[in-house]
Amino acid sequence: xxxxxxxxxxxxxxxxxxxxxxxxxxxxxxxxxxxxxxxxxxxxxxxxxxxxxxxxxxxxxxxxxxxxxxxxxxxxxxxxxxxxxxxxxxxxxxxxxxxxxxxxxxxxxxxxxxxxxxxxxxxxxxxxxxxxxxxxxxxxxxxxxxxxxxxxxxxxxxxxxxxxxxxxxxxxxxxxxxxxxxxxxxxxxxxxxxxxxxxxxxxxxxxxxxxxxxxxxxxxxxxxxxxxxxxxxxxxxxxxxxxxxxxxxxxxxxxxxxxxxxxxxxxxxxxxxxxxxxxxxxxxxxxxxxxxxxxxxxxxxxxxxxxxxxxxxxxxxxxxxxxxxxxxxxxxxxxxxxxxxxxxxxxxxxxxxxxxxxxxxxxxxxxxxxxxxxxxxxxxxxxxxx
Numbered sequence: 571x572x573x574x575x576x577x578x579x580x581x582x583x584x585x586x587x588x589x590x591x592x593x594x595x596x597x598x599x600x601x602x603x604x605x606x607x608x609x610x611x612x613x614x615x616x617x618x619x620x621x622x623x624x625x626x627x628x629x630x631x632x633x634x635x636x637x638x639x640x641x642x643x644x645x646x647x648x649x650x651x652x653x654x655x656x657x658x659x660x661x662x663x664x665x666x667x668x669x670x671x672x673x674x675x676x677x678x679x680x681x682x683x684x685x686x687x688x689x690x691x692x693x694x695x696x697x698x699x700x701x702x703x704x705x706x707x708x709x710x711x712x713x714x715x716x717x718x719x720x721x722x723x724x725x726x727x728x729x730x731x732x733x734x735x736x737x738x739x740x741x742x743x744x745x746x747x748x749x750x751x752x753x754x755x756x757x758x759x760x761x762x763x764x765x766x767x768x769x770x771x772x773x774x775x776x777x778x779x780x781x782x783x784x785x786x787x788x789x790x791x792x793x794x795x796x797x798x799x800x801x802x803x804x805x806x807x808x809x810x811x812x813x814x815x816x817x818x819x820x821x822x823x824x825x826x827x828x829x830x831x832x833x834x835x836x837x838x839x840x841x842x843x844x845x846x847x848x849x850x851x852x853x854x855x856x857x858x859x860x861x862x863x864x865x866x867x868x869x870x871x872x873x874x875x876x877x878x879x880x881x882x883x884x885x886x887x888x889x890x891x892x893x894x895x896x897x898x899x900x901x902x903x904x905x906x907x908x909x910x911x912x913x914x915x916x917x918x919x920x921x922x923x924x925x926x927x928x929x930x931x932x933x934x935x936x937x938x939x940x941x942x943x944x945x946x947x948x949x950x951x952x953x954x955x956x
Contacts, residue, residue, distance in 0.1 A: 575752050575779045576811045576832075580921050584803065584830040587920040590811060592658040592710040593750050594650065595625060599811065600827045600916055602818065602909050603628040603660060603835040608637070609653040612840055613899045614906075616655045621876065622903060623910030625657040626710075628835045631703050632664030632671070635695075636688050640703045648708030660835070661709035663700040663742075665756070666784070666816065669718040677717060679734065697741040705748050713782060714742040716756040721790040728760035728785075736772050743776060754780040754813060761794055763801055770805035780811040783831075787816045792941065796825055803830035820849060820912055821938050824929050827916050839909050843901035846890045849908040853937035857901070862887040875907035876900075 573591055576599075580587040590597040604611045604619060607630040611619050619627065629649055634640060643652050649659060668675050668682050675684040681696035697715045704712035715738050717731035735758045746753050755778040759765030773781065783802050786795050799814060806812050811832045817823070818836020826834070839849060846857040850870045855862075857869075868878035869886065877886070877900040889897030919928035 582920045582923045582925050585827050585920045585925050587917050594658040597626045599832040602913050605837040607633045613902050622906040628660050630662050632667035636686050640706050644706040658710040660711040661704045663713040663715045665716040666718045697738040698745040701742050701745040711752045713754050714739045719760045719785050721788045732758045732769050752779045754782050756782040756784040758785045766802050781806050782813040782815050784815050799826050800829045839905040840902050843905040844898045849905050857887050857890045875904045877904040
């Protein structure tokens with residue numbers, strides 16, 4: 571008998587509290603997955619990730635295929651043993667990385683020919699290989715290979731990529747051999763509502779155990795992102811998990827949960843931490859600002875993370891100004907704990923039918939990043955990756 575993968579326990583408006591059943595334990599939703607593309611969440615040990623409040627992370631097939639190689643990880647006992655992580659793991663197929671990283675990428679119906687961003691070597695990835703590699707890694711949840719469109723792509727180009735994504739999804743479904751792993755489809759369609767509707771209808775008819783929403787947070791305005799999220803979730807089955815890929819700003823998580831999202835992943839909390847930006851209930855704060863050089867209190871007094879329990883803002887400021895590696899670790903610990911606490915509070919507010927009050931209270935004191943600045947930063951990040 572096939573294990574039921576997702577249990578929907580409570581709804582509050584469109585928001586949902588549930589539970590994922592995986593081979594490596596149960597995961598409460600809504601859930602955020604720290605990004606460990608290279609089988610590591612940068613600067614942290616597995617125990618520190620758990621202490622921060624997480625029992626599921628994301629790893630990336632594209633990166634692990636290039637370094638150290640799928641075969642090596644498989645021979646060493648799979649990705650869980652390789653990185654000493656006993657929680658659940660979701661692996662991305664690598665479609666987004668091919669879009670944003672690989673130079674000279676050529677996509678055909680058969681698959682993707684690309685050159686490694688590491689050494690320029692040439693490779694070829696098919697939907698069948700994407701599934702095979704993820705099964706070899708031993709992930710709990712795996713993703714189909716998809717075509718990710720850019721925010722400015724024409725409707726014709728997005729449509730072609732969407733249809734290719736659909737054909738690849740069917741091939742991935744046929745290639746899957748391990749019954750205990752859950753394979754999610756990815757709804758595409760760019761910023762075009764009618765294409766989103768087509769994609770959701772096509773993929774839900776194939777009855778995947780879960781659905782990712784891809785092709786968002788790629789440089790478009792936030793109101794457009796949320797509009798596409800709101801539209802897409804209404805088209806997905808209520809009894810299947812919904813995974814918004816690549817979104818991780820606190821305000822975006824809250825707004826997307828309110829629109830029916832269950833799973834998130836994003837490098838943002840750990841990436842901005844390494845750049846000296848810490849998440850607080852008032853918004854991001856820059857530890858290199860002079861105001862923190864003499865601040866003899868934690869960056870956030872209400873935070874229960876290791877960093878805030880033990881160190882002052884002045885000490886963190888000193889570490890960043892001195893370019894000490896400990897700064898990266900302490901900031902990452904804080905940001906991940908902030909997100910874990912946020913997910914806990916969101917879930918509790920769903921269970922008590924108080925999400926709207928929580929959202930209003932949180933957003934009343936939280937200063938979001940300027941929209942133009944955010945888009946410019948995203949475009950520079952994408953350009954740097956390519």
